[in-house]
Every structure is written in structure tokens, then in C-alpha cells.
Amino acid sequence: MSVGWIDAIDEVGAGRVLADEPLAGRTTLRVGGRAEGLLVLDDRERLPAVLMACRRMGVPWRFLGAGSNVLVTDGRLSGLTIATGQLRDLAVSGEVVSAGAGVMLLSLIGFAHRAGLTGMEWAAGIPGTVGGGVVMNAGAQGGEISDHLLAAELASADGQIRWVPVQDLGLRYRHSRLQETDDAVVAGRFRLDRGDVATAEARLRTVLAHRRATQPQGKNAGSMFKNPPGQSAGQLIEMAGGKGRRLGDAEISTVHANFILNLGQARATDVLALADWAKGEVAAAFAQELELEVRVWHADA
Numbered sequence: 001m002s003v004g005w006i007d008a009i010d011e012v013g014a015g016r017v018l019a020d021e022p023l024a025g026r027t028t029l030r031v032g033g034r035a036e037g038l039l040v041l042d043d044r045e046r047l048p049a050v051l052m053a054c055r056r057m058g059v060p061w062r063f064l065g066a067g068s069n070v071l072v073t074d075g076r077l078s079g080l081t082i083a084t085g086q087l088r089d090l091a092v093s094g095e096v097v098s099a100g101a102g103v104m105l106l107s108l109i110g111f112a113h114r115a116g117l118t119g120m121e122w123a124a125g126i127p128g129t130v131g132g133g134v135v136m137n138a139g140a141q142g143g144e145i146s147d148h149l150l151a152a153e154l155a156s157a158d159g160q161i162r163w164v165p166v167q168d169l170g171l172r173y174r175h176s177r178l179q180e181t182d183d184a185v186v187a188g189r190f191r192l193d194r195g196d197v198a199t200a201e202a203r204l205r206t207v208l209a210h211r212r213a214t215q216p217q218g219k220n221a222g223s224m225f226k227n228p229p230g231q232s233a234g235q236l237i238e239m240a241g242g243k244g245r246r247l248g249d250a251e252i253s254t255v256h257a258n259f260i261l262n263l264g265q266a267r268a269t270d271v272l273a274l275a276d277w278a279k280g281e282v283a284a285a286f287a288q289e290l291e292l293e294v295r296v297w298h299a300d301a
């Protein structure tokens with residue numbers, strides 16, 4: 001059912017606006033409810049106008065990339081969810097690659113290789129976009145986005161789109177200050193290395209093989225929790241007896257205990273209850289407070 005503000009956002013002309021849109025299929029965990037409004041953004045220049053309109057009307061908003069680090073709870077998520085996956089521009093200048101927020105990290109690596117640039121192979125297998133990668137400071141295998149990012153282009157509700165240097169983005173382990181703002185990432189600028197592409201491709205295959213050997217397949221959102229300093233959240237959950245624990249169709253992976261799988265028809269509440277259980281067990285057994293890495297979006301029940 002359409003409401004007045006949705007029509008107002010539609011009139012901005014930034015992309016398709018869908019009312020009461022299911023979100024589960026737009027996340028890798030495949031659980032959760034519906035968005036009151038979903039904007040499939042395809043005109044980045046109009047994004048500030050969208051954000052200004054939301055602010056004016058008192059409509060909350062959030063951004064969705066590939067949905068590989070988001071858990072939407074069951075119910076209706078109020079306000080506007082803005083999907084940035086269509087922003088897929090790629091350009092290279094010297095050793096610097098500019099990529100729209102919607103470019104998948106694997107596509108960025110492939111584009112760089114075709115330009116003779118290497119260095120981000122560690123990110124192979126992270127099923128996210130540039131936007132989500134910057135916001136989460138995604139990382140694996142000793143590499144992370146902050147090793148390469150020079151600047152991010154941000155759109156904000158003050159009506160501007162501007163490049164912000166990486167030192168002002170507060171990137172640290174699975175965190176950026178963007179997690180506390182309403183700004184959108186519309187693009188990122190990355191410095192890579194001029195290197196041997198054949199060697200880099202071999203490394204990429206090794207990275208993917210390592211993932212296949214150590215992480216579960218199926219519907220999940222990657223690591224549920226951040227690793228506490230010097231420790232592995234997965235190992236702590238495993239030592240607390242979590243592997244294989246089930247609630248409905250949600251299961252703590254038997255392959256890697258920091259992953260919760262949706263085996264079919266899991267509900268968001270089951271996934272969150274399992275995560276809560278793991279957090280409680282680890283706190284009781286090891287006096288260690290686990291912090292969620294996955295971003296939880298609370299829908300109205």
C-alpha cells in the first residue's frame with residue numbers, strides 16, 4: 001500500500017520506488033520482513049534530493065548493498081531503504097581504480113586485473129559491494145579495504161556529493177564512522193599495485209579454495225560476530241558447544257561456528273535467538289563479550 005511520502009520520493013526521479021517490498025530476497029541470509037519503501041537507485045545525482053526530501057518529511061532511511069552483512073527482522077521496516085547496487089561505474093587512471101558503490105568486490109578485482117593492477121585478491125569471496133565494503137571496512141586474509149581506499153564519495157542530506165579522504169572515514173576493524181551517519185557511499189577510489197596478473201589470479205584461486213574449505217555454503221550473512229582482539233569468535237562459540245545447534249531452520253554451522261545458516265525457512269527471530277544464545281554461552285564460559293558484526297535492521301513487529 002502506497003503512502004504519501006513514497007509518491008514524493010518517486011517524484012524525485014532517482015529510480016524505481018517500490019512499496020511494501022520483501023527484503024529477504026535482497027539479503028544473503030534470506031530472512032526478514034518487508035521495506036515500507038524501497039528505492040532502487042539508478043541516478044546518483046538525484047540521491048541528495050532524495051535524502052533531503054526524507055529529512056524534510058521525517059522519513060528514516062538506510063542503504064542496502066548486496067545485503068551480505070544485514071539481518072532484517074520479521075515485520076515491516078519503516079521508512080526508505082535505498083538499494084545502491086545499480087551504481088556500477090568503473091574507471092581507471094594510473095594505479096587508481098574508481099568504482100561505484102554497487103560494484104561487487106570481485107568485479108573490482110577483475111577490472112583491476114584487466115588494467116594490469118593487483119593487490120585486492122584477499123577480497124575474493126566476500127560477496128559484497130564497494131559501498132558495503134567501505135562501510136564495514138571488509139577484510140580477510142590479512143587485507144582490508146582501508147589498505148587500498150584513498151577516498152569515498154559520499155552523498156548527504158545537506159544536498160551535497162563530495163569526496164572524503166580515507167583518514168576522515170574512521171576505518172578500523174569492521175568499522176567506519178559511516179556506520180554512525182546517514183550518508184551514502186556512492187563510489188570509492190582505490191590504489192592498487194602494478195603487478196603480475198597471472199600470479200595475482202593464482203592467489204585469487206587460492207583464496208577462494210581456502211574459503212570453500214573453511215566456510216559453509218548456503219544462506220548466511222558471513223561472520224555473525226567480530227573477532228575479539230587476539231581471538232576467534234568462531235572458536236569461542238565452538239568451544240562453548242555451539243556447532244550444529246539448531247532453532248527452527250536456523251543452525252550454527254558445523255563447519256565454522258561464527259556462521260549461522262538458514263537451512264530453508266528460518267525466521268529472523270530464530271537466527272537472532274541463536275546468536276543471543278552463542279553470545280550468552282561465550283560470556284558465561286570465557287567472560288568474553290561478543291559484538292555483532294552483522295548489521296541488524298529492526299522492523300516493526
Ligand SMILES: Cc1cc2nc3c(=O)[nH]c(=O)nc-3n(C[C@H](O)[C@H](O)[C@H](O)COP(=O)(O)OP(=O)(O)OC[C@H]3O[C@@H](n4cnc5c(N)ncnc54)[C@H](O)[C@@H]3O)c2cc1C
Pocket residue numbers: 028062063064065066067068069070084101125126127128129130131132133134135136137138139140178183184185186220221222223295
Ligand atoms: C559467505 C559470506 C562471506 C563473508 N566473508 C566476509 C569476509 O571475509 N570479510 C568481511 O569483512 N566480510 C565478509 N562477509 C560480510 C559481507 O560480505 C561484508 O561485510 C560486505 O562488505 C558487505 O557488503 P554489502 O554490499 O553486502 O553490504 P550490505 O550487507 O548491503 O550492508 C552492510 C552495511 O553497509 C551499509 N551500506 C551498504 N551499502 C551502502 C552504501 N552505498 N552507502 C552507505 N551505506 C551502505 C548498510 O547500510 C549496512 O550497514 C561475508 C558475507 C558472506 C555472506
